[in-house]
Amino acid sequence: MSVRELDLKQEPPCTSGLGNYLWSDPPDEKKWADCVHCGMCLESCPTYEQTGQEQHSPRGRVHLIKSVAEGKLQVNEQFMDPVFQCLDCRACTTACPADVDVGGLIEEARGQIRQAMPLTGIKGAISKFFLHDLFPHQNRLNTLGGLMKFYQKSGMQKAVRKTKVINIMPQHLVDMESIMPEVKEPVKKKYKDVKVIKAKGETKKEVAMLTGCVMDVMFSDINESTINVLTRNGNDVVIPQSQTCCGALHVHAGDRDMGRKLAKQNMEAFKDFDKVIVNAAGCGCMMKEYAELFKEDPEMHAKAEEFSEKVEDISKFLHDTGYEKPKAEMNTRITYHDACHLAHGQGIRQQPRDILLDIPGVDMVHMPNSDRCCGSAGIYNITNPEMANAVLESKMENVPDDVEMISMGNPGCMLQMAMGVQKYGRNQKIVHTIQLLDWAYQKEDRVKEEKE
Amino acid sequence: MRTKDRVKSQDQHILNLAEIVGGSRSILYQKEDLLAYDCDGFTIHKHLPKAVVFPKNTQEVAEIVKYCSENNLPFLARGAGTGLSGGAIPLNGEIIISMVRMKKLISVDLENRRAVVEPGFVNLKLTNSISDKGYYYAPDPSSQYCCTIGGNVAENAGGAHCLKYGVTTNHILGLEVVMPNGEIVEIGKDGIPDAPGYDLLGLITGSEGTLGIVTKITVRVLKNPEGKQTVLAYFDRVEDGSQAVSDIISAGIVPAALEMMDKTAIEGVEAAAFPVGHPKDIEAVLLIEVDGIAAGIGEQIDQILEVCRKRNVREVRAAGSEEERARWWANRKTGFGAMGAISPDYLVQDGVIPRSKLPEVLSRISQISGESGLRIANIFHAGDGNLHPLVLFDARIPGESEKALEAGSQCLKVCADVGGTITGEHGVGIEKREEMRFVFTEEEIAAQTEIREVFNPHNLLNAGKLFPSPSRCAEVKKEMKAQAIS
Numbered sequence: 001m002s003v004r005e006l007d008l009k010q011e012p013p014c015t016s017g018l019g020n021y022l023w024s025d026p027p028d029e030k031k032w033a034d035c036v037h038c039g040m041c042l043e044s045c046p047t048y049e050q051t052g053q054e055q056h057s058p059r060g061r062v063h064l065i066k067s068v069a070e071g072k073l074q075v076n077e078q079f080m081d082p083v084f085q086c087l088d089c090r091a092c093t094t095a096c097p098a099d100v101d102v103g104g105l106i107e108e109a110r111g112q113i114r115q116a117m118p119l120t121g122i123k124g125a126i127s128k129f130f131l132h133d134l135f136p137h138q139n140r141l142n143t144l145g146g147l148m149k150f151y152q153k154s155g156m157q158k159a160v161r162k163t164k165v166i167n168i169m170p171q172h173l174v175d176m177e178s179i180m181p182e183v184k185e186p187v188k189k190k191y192k193d194v195k196v197i198k199a200k201g202e203t204k205k206e207v208a209m210l211t212g213c214v215m216d217v218m219f220s221d222i223n224e225s226t227i228n229v230l231t232r233n234g235n236d237v238v239i240p241q242s243q244t245c246c247g248a249l250h251v252h253a254g255d256r257d258m259g260r261k262l263a264k265q266n267m268e269a270f271k272d273f274d275k276v277i278v279n280a281a282g283c284g285c286m287m288k289e290y291a292e293l294f295k296e297d298p299e300m301h302a303k304a305e306e307f308s309e310k311v312e313d314i315s316k317f318l319h320d321t322g323y324e325k326p327k328a329e330m331n332t333r334i335t336y337h338d339a340c341h342l343a344h345g346q347g348i349r350q351q352p353r354d355i356l357l358d359i360p361g362v363d364m365v366h367m368p369n370s371d372r373c374c375g376s377a378g379i380y381n382i383t384n385p386e387m388a389n390a391v392l393e394s395k396m397e398n399v400p401d402d403v404e405m406i407s408m409g410n411p412g413c414m415l416q417m418a419m420g421v422q423k424y425g426r427n428q429k430i431v432h433t434i435q436l437l438d439w440a441y442q443k444e445d446r447v448k449e450e451k452e
Numbered sequence: 453m454r455t456k457d458r459v460k461s462q463d464q465h466i467l468n469l470a471e472i473v474g475g476s477r478s479i480l481y482q483k484e485d486l487l488a489y490d491c492d493g494f495t496i497h498k499h500l501p502k503a504v505v506f507p508k509n510t511q512e513v514a515e516i517v518k519y520c521s522e523n524n525l526p527f528l529a530r531g532a533g534t535g536l537s538g539g540a541i542p543l544n545g546e547i548i549i550s551m552v553r554m555k556k557l558i559s560v561d562l563e564n565r566r567a568v569v570e571p572g573f574v575n576l577k578l579t580n581s582i583s584d585k586g587y588y589y590a591p592d593p594s595s596q597y598c599c600t601i602g603g604n605v606a607e608n609a610g611g612a613h614c615l616k617y618g619v620t621t622n623h624i625l626g627l628e629v630v631m632p633n634g635e636i637v638e639i640g641k642d643g644i645p646d647a648p649g650y651d652l653l654g655l656i657t658g659s660e661g662t663l664g665i666v667t668k669i670t671v672r673v674l675k676n677p678e679g680k681q682t683v684l685a686y687f688d689r690v691e692d693g694s695q696a697v698s699d700i701i702s703a704g705i706v707p708a709a710l711e712m713m714d715k716t717a718i719e720g721v722e723a724a725a726f727p728v729g730h731p732k733d734i735e736a737v738l739l740i741e742v743d744g745i746a747a748g749i750g751e752q753i754d755q756i757l758e759v760c761r762k763r764n765v766r767e768v769r770a771a772g773s774e775e776e777r778a779r780w781w782a783n784r785k786t787g788f789g790a791m792g793a794i795s796p797d798y799l800v801q802d803g804v805i806p807r808s809k810l811p812e813v814l815s816r817i818s819q820i821s822g823e824s825g826l827r828i829a830n831i832f833h834a835g836d837g838n839l840h841p842l843v844l845f846d847a848r849i850p851g852e853s854e855k856a857l858e859a860g861s862q863c864l865k866v867c868a869d870v871g872g873t874i875t876g877e878h879g880v881g882i883e884k885r886e887e888m889r890f891v892f893t894e895e896e897i898a899a900q901t902e903i904r905e906v907f908n909p910h911n912l913l914n915a916g917k918l919f920p921s922p923s924r925c926a927e928v929k930k931e932m933k934a935q936a937i938s
Contacts (some may be wrong), residue, residue, distance in 0.1 A: 034793060034796075035792055036495070036791055036797060037492075037493060039492075039595060039598055040595065040597060040786060042532055042598040052550065053485070053506070054488040054489060054533065055484070055485045055488040057488070063487065063488055063490075064484065064487055067487055073483070076484070078482055078483075078484035082484075094725075095597070096725060097786030097787075097793075098725065098790055098791070099724060099725045
C-alpha cells in the first residue's frame with residue numbers, strides 16, 4: 001500500500017477522551033503513575049539546565065501533562081511551549097529511578113496538541129512541506145539532494161557565499177548551509193536493481209537495511225560504509241525498495257497519524273527479514289518503539305512489537321554477531337559522542353566504543369558528559385534554533401581540544417556537531433563510527449594490494 | 453525560552469517584579485507555567501504561587517525581598533524543589549524566588565579546605581569539581597545529583613555519610629543572607645569557624661527558609677579518605693539486621709555509612725532502574741561503608757563480617773570493585789524515587805530513634821502498616837537511628853491520602869514515644885508541623901516562634917511552615933489536613 005492510498009483512510013473521530021485530552025491516543029496514565037515527583041531527572045535535562053525553569057524540566061512536563069488529564073489545564077499555547085521545548089533526548093529516562101517514560105508522554109501530548117491546534121499559516125506550510133511532502137518521498141528527497149549537489153558543484157555555493165546573498169537567510173540556516181556535506185548518489189537509488197548485495201566470502205546471515213531519508217541524501221557514503229562493513233563480515237544485504245522514512249520526525253512533531261502510516265509501510269517492507277539494520281540512532285529508536293503508536297489497535301500493536309525485535313543498530317549487531325578486527329593502523333586521536341537515541345533510547349553505549357577501540361592506532365579521549373544532547377534532536381534545530389544553539393554551545397565546551405575526530409552514530413548529531421565545530425572555530429572532523437571501521441578495512445586492503 | 457520578551461500582565465506587582473529581574477525570561481506568572489511549582493518533593497499539599505522570579509545575583513534577591521516586604525506580598529525561596537517535607541510549597545500563594553540561576557562555584561580554597569558557592573549550585577557538582585584534586589564535600593543527601601546547596605542549608609540536609617561526618621550544619625563556615633526586610637548581612641565572615649557570640653550560622657542552617665534567604669555559602673571541604681570499603685549483608689530476620697547495626701557501633705567502629713532497607717523497599721529498588729540483584733526473600737539488607745587510613749580498613753571489615761555472622765547473616769561480602777560499590781550506592785540512593793515502580797504515590801517519614809530501639813520500632817511500624825492497610829517500606833540510615841518509613845498509597849483512591857498521612861503521623865508518634873524525635877534531615881515543613889507537639893510543649897514552640905519574629909517579624913517569608921499554629925487542638929489539625937487534601 002502506498003502512502004497516498006493510506007492517506008485516504010481517515011481514522012474515526014474519537015469519542016472517549018481523558019480529562020481535557022479530547023482526541024484518541026491520549027497520554028498514557030500508567031506512564032505518569034510511576035512518577036513520584038522526586039526531581040532526580042532535573043539535572044539530566046538540557047532545557048532545565050538552560051532555563052532553570054521547572055516547566056522546562058522532565059518532572060515539570062510530566063506534572064503539566066498529568067494536569068491536563070486531571071482537567072486542571074487546557075491544551076493551549078501555554079501548555080504547548082514546555083511540551084514542544086523538550087528536545088526528546090530521553091536523558092531523563094536514564095536518570096529516573098522509577099523508569100518513567102517521559103519521552104513517550106511528551107510524544108503523546110504533542111499528538112493531542114497538534115490535533116487541538118493544527119499548525120496554520122507559514123509554520124503550517126513549512127511543517128507540511130517537510131513532514132508530508134518531503135521526508136516520506138525518497139524520490140523528492142533525491143531531487144532535493146540533486147539540487148544541492150548542483151548547488152555545490154556548479155559553483156553556485158561559492159557564488160552565493162561570495163556575493164553575500166546568503167546574508168538574507170536567518171542565521172541558523174546560514175550556519176547549516178555552511179556545513180552541508182558533499183552530496184553523493186543515494187545508495188537506495190544506486191542499488192535499485194540489485195536484489196541482494198552479496199557478502200564477501202561465505203554468507204553467514206542475510207540482513208535488510210534501512211537507508212533512511214536524511215542519511216541517504218546527505219550521508220550516502222555512510223550507507224555505503226555500512227554496506228561494506230556488513231558484507232565484509234559475512235552478511236548479505238538487502239535494501240527493500242518499498243521502505244520509507246521511519247517517521248521519527250513526524251512523531252516528534254506530534255503527527256502521529258503520519259507516523260502510523262509510515263510505520264505500517266515499513267513493517268510491510270521489512271516483513272520477510274529477520275534483521276533490520278539501522279545506522280541512524282534516531283530511526284532505530286523510533287522503529288523499536290512503533291508499538292507505542294498502536295496502543296489502541298491490539299493487532300497492530302502485537303505486530304509492531306514483533307517487528308521492533310528485529311530492528312538493531314549496526315554497532316550492536318556487529319558487536320553481538322562478531323566482526324573482523326581491522327589490521328591497518330589508523331593513528332588518530334578521537335572522542336566519542338553518545339547520540340541520545342543510542343545511549344538513552346536504546347541503551348547502546350559500550351558497543352560503538354568497543355568497535356572504535358578495536359581499530360589499531362585509535363586513541364580515544366574521554367568526552368565529559370558525552371551523553372548530553374547536542375541540540376540537533378531531529379529538526380529541533382530548525383524549529384527551536386535559539387535553544388538548540390544554547391545546548392550546542394554547552395556540548396562544544398565538553399569536546400576535548402586535542403582530538404582530530406568526533407565519532408557518533410546519528411546523522412542529525414553529525415550535522416549539528418559539524419555546525420558546532422565550524423561555529424566555535426574548532427577543527428575536528430565528524431565521522432560515523434561505522435565509517436571509521438570501514439576506512440580501517442579499506443586501508444588494510446590498500447596496504448595488502450601495495451604489498452602484492 | 454520564549455522569544456516574545458514582553459510581560460503581558462495586568463498585575464502591577466508582576467510588572468514591577470519583572471522590572472527587577474530584567475524581563476520576561478526571568479519571571480513566570482501564567483497558570484500553565486506556575487503549575488510546575490505547586491509542590492516540591494512532598495506532593496500531598498499543592499498550591500499555586502503568584503509568580504516565580506529568577507534573580508541572577510544577591511542584589512536582585514534583596515530588591516525582590518524589599519519589594520515583597522514593602523508591598524505585603526508573601527514570598528519564599530526555592531532551590532531544586534526536591535525537599536520532602538513541603539518547605540518550598542507556596543501555601544499562601546507566595547512569590548517564589550527561585551535560586552537556581554545563581555549556580556556559580558565562586559571560589560575554591562583547598563589550602564584552607566573551603567569553597568564558596570552560590571545557593572543554586574548543585575550538591576554533587578561541588579564534589580565533582582574538586583575530586584580530581586583529592587577533595588570532596590561530605591553531606592550527601594540521596595538527591596545530591598540535583599538538589600542545591602542553598603536548599604541543603606535551609607533544611608540542614610543529611611545523607612548516608614552523615615553518620616561519621618555530620619549533617620550540613622557541621623560543614624557551613626559562612627553565609628550571606630538577605631533578611632526578610634531586604635537587608636544583606638554576612639554571618640561567619642571569611643569562613644573562620646566558631647566565631648564568638650551566638651551561633652547564628654547554626655540558627656540559620658535548618659531554619660527551613662523562615663529566617664532569611666541565603667545567597668552565598670562558604671562550606672568546608674574534606675580530603676578524600678585514603679581507603680574505602682563497602683560491605684553488603686543480607687539477613688533473614690529484621691531483628692538480626694538491627695542487632696548487627698548496634699553491635700557494629702558497640703564494637704567501636706564508626707562506619708562512614710550504615711544503611712538498611714527492608715523487604716518492601718528491596719522490592720521497590722529491584723523493580724526500578726538500578727537493580728543489583730538483591731534476593732527477593734530476605735527481610736533486610738545492610739550497606740556498611742568504612743573509610744579512613746588504608747591500613748586500618750581491612751581489620752574493620754573483618755570485624756564487621758564477624759559481627760554479621762554472629763547475627764545469623766545469610767550472606768555477607770565486601771564490594772569486589774569500585775564499579776560494584778557504585779552500583780550498590782546507586783541502588784540505595786535512588787530508593788525513594790524507585791517507589792514509583794511499585795506505587796503511584798508515597799509519603800516518606802523521617803523519624804529518629806535510639807539505635808537500641810530499632811527492632812521494637814520496626815515491629816510497631818509493621819503493625820501500623822497492617823492496621824492502615826497501606827504498605828510501608830523502610831529505607832534508613834540505621835547507623836544514626838534515622839528512619840525513613842515510606843508509606844505507599846494511591847492518591848486517586850478517595851481517602852487514601854488521609855490514611856497515608858495518619859499512618860505517617862503514627863510512625864512519628866512511635867519514634868517520639870521511644871525517646872526519639874520527628875525529623876532527622878528532611879525538615880518539618882508543612883508535613884510535620886502538628887507532630888512538633890509530640891516533642892515540644894506549647895511554651896517551647898512559642899519560644900521558637902519568638903525567635904522567628906526577631907528575624908521575620910511580619911511572617912511574610914515562608915509562613916505556615918515549621919511550627920503548628922498556636923492553640924490549635926486536635927480537631928483543628930484534622931480539619932487542616934482535610935482542607936489540604938481537598
